[in-house]
Amino acid sequence: MNTNHSPEVSIVVTSYNNGRFLVATIESIIQQTHTDWELILIEDASNDDSLVIAQKYTEQEPRIRLIIHEKNKGLAFSVREGVFAARGKQVAFLESDDTWEPRSLEQKLHWLKKSGAALCWSDFNAIGAPNFWRRRGLSMLLANDFARLEPYRQISLPWLPVRNIIPSFSCVMAQADVLRSLNFNTPEQNGELTDHWLWSQIAATQTFCFIPEKLTNWNLHPASYMVRQSRGSIATYREKKREYVQQLLALVVPLTGSTVSAEKYLTECLAQRPGKNGLVRQMCDAIEARRLRSSIFWKTLVYSKDFLWLTATKSVLF
Numbered sequence: 001m002n003t004n005h006s007p008e009v010s011i012v013v014t015s016y017n018n019g020r021f022l023v024a025t026i027e028s029i030i031q032q033t034h035t036d037w038e039l040i041l042i043e044d045a046s047n048d049d050s051l052v053i054a055q056k057y058t059e060q061e062p063r064i065r066l067i068i069h070e071k072n073k074g075l076a077f078s079v080r081e082g083v084f085a086a087r088g089k090q091v092a093f094l095e096s097d098d099t100w101e102p103r104s105l106e107q108k109l110h111w112l113k114k115s116g117a118a119l120c121w122s123d124f125n126a127i128g129a130p131n132f133w134r135r136r137g138l139s140m141l142l143a144n145d146f147a148r149l150e151p152y153r154q155i156s157l158p159w160l161p162v163r164n165i166i167p168s169f170s171c172v173m174a175q176a177d178v179l180r181s182l183n184f185n186t187p188e189q190n191g192e193l194t195d196h197w198l199w200s201q202i203a204a205t206q207t208f209c210f211i212p213e214k215l216t217n218w219n220l221h222p223a224s225y226m227v228r229q230s231r232g233s234i235a236t237y238r239e240k241k242r243e244y245v246q247q248l249l250a251l252v253v254p255l256t257g258s259t260v261s262a263e264k265y266l267t268e269c270l271a272q273r274p275g276k277n278g279l280v281r282q283m284c285d286a287i288e289a290r291r292l293r294s295s296i297f298w299k300t301l302v303y304s305k306d307f308l309w310l311t312a313t314k315s316v317l318f
Contacts, residue, residue: 007063008036009090009109010176012082014075015041019048021097021219026057026064028099028217034106037092039064040082045072050096075191079169079198080184083176091176093169097219100170101125104215108173111211117154118206119174119199121166122215142167151212159269160203161245161252164196171216172199178206187247200248204255 011029015022029039041064043054051068058066067081083091090112092105104122112120123146126139145165149155157165166172172195179198186197202208249262258265 006087006089007038008088009034009038009092009105009173010082010086010088011037011039011092011094011105012079012086013039013041013094013096014044014078014082015046015050015054015096016044016072016075016078017046017048017050017223018096019046019050019053022050022053024099025094025096026053026061028101028104029094030061031102032100032105033103034109037063037105038087040067040085041065042067042078042082043069044074044078045069076184076186076188076194076197077191079191079194083179086176089176090173091179092173095168095170097221098168098170099217099219101215101217105173107211107213107215111152111209112173112175115152115154115209116207117209118178118202119172120209120211121171121173122211122213124167124171124216124218125214126220127217128219128221146210146212149210149212151210154207154209157203157208158256160196161200161248162266162269164199166195166199168216168218169195170218174202178202183251187244193244197248200252201255204252 013025013029018025026039026041029037039061041054041058043051043066054066054068058064065085067085069078073081079093090109092108094100108120108122142165145163160166182198182201184194184198186194188194188197245266246262249265253260253262253265256265260268
């Protein structure tokens with residue numbers, strides 16, 4: 001590989017025990033219509049054949065740079081390592097069990113530059129785990145959120161700490177210098193919420209751009225975080241989110257320059273979210289009335305289609 005060449009975009013793929021998907025992931029990168037890229041492939045001490053696959057592609061494709069961990073270091077560490085190793089001015093992410101449509105890089109790069117935003121993300125195709133998609137209605141929920149956004153333009157998402165509508169790392173491209181300015185020390189031990197931790201910091205001071213094209217194939221399978229967390233108890237999920245969002249707000253609120261409390265900031269975030277209706281409207285009203293302590297209302301909210309970040313309300317967290 002020409003070490004003097006700085007590609008237009010760097011792609012970060014972190015790999016851990018996803019050998020059965022990794023070939024398709026890498027092939028989808030090689031088949032991109034935009035060809036001025038480098039792939040930083042971080043092999044995080046997998047126990048399967050991921051390393052063998054990664055080494056084979058590194059030997060065949062000069063645009064791939066392989067980083068090998070002797071011991072597992074986790075997602076947050078690996079993502080940070082990839083971001084700081086990137087030579088491109090833009091960084092795109094692809095999870096090692098997902099794939100891209102051929103024009104994914106081309107379109108993301110075009111709209112990130114044209115919009116002037118710090119981060120852009122695309123719509124997705126939902127694949128794998130059909131029972132999960134159907135039961136949770138996640139595709140429909142995100143489609144409704146996306147429909148409220150103005151596409152292809154700079155938009156602000158101040159409420160992102162409350163409701164993460166960026167579905168996956170694999171949908172995202174961002175400015176490299178912005179990413180390098182972020183705090184990667186997520187409180188999640190396994191780093192499973194690293195993406196939301198990072199995007200929330202960007203939302204405090206920067207703008208986003210949504211591309212309403214299905215450029216990413218988001219694969220949910222039994223080992224996926226989203227599927228695994230759906231099997232846990234409400235009590236465990238609630239406690240985990242309480243601790244996480246408290247620490248997230250402690251980081252994000254000062255970045256905004258706001259002097260309000262984290263509790264007040266959370267309420268303001270909810271008030272700014274567009275399209276508050278149905279259970280979302282009930283939740284916002286319940287915050288002021290402090291009715292969300294009701295177990296009946298809680299269960300209704302958790303098992304509704306607005307099941308994930310809408311649960312981050314002040315009566316749950318404080």
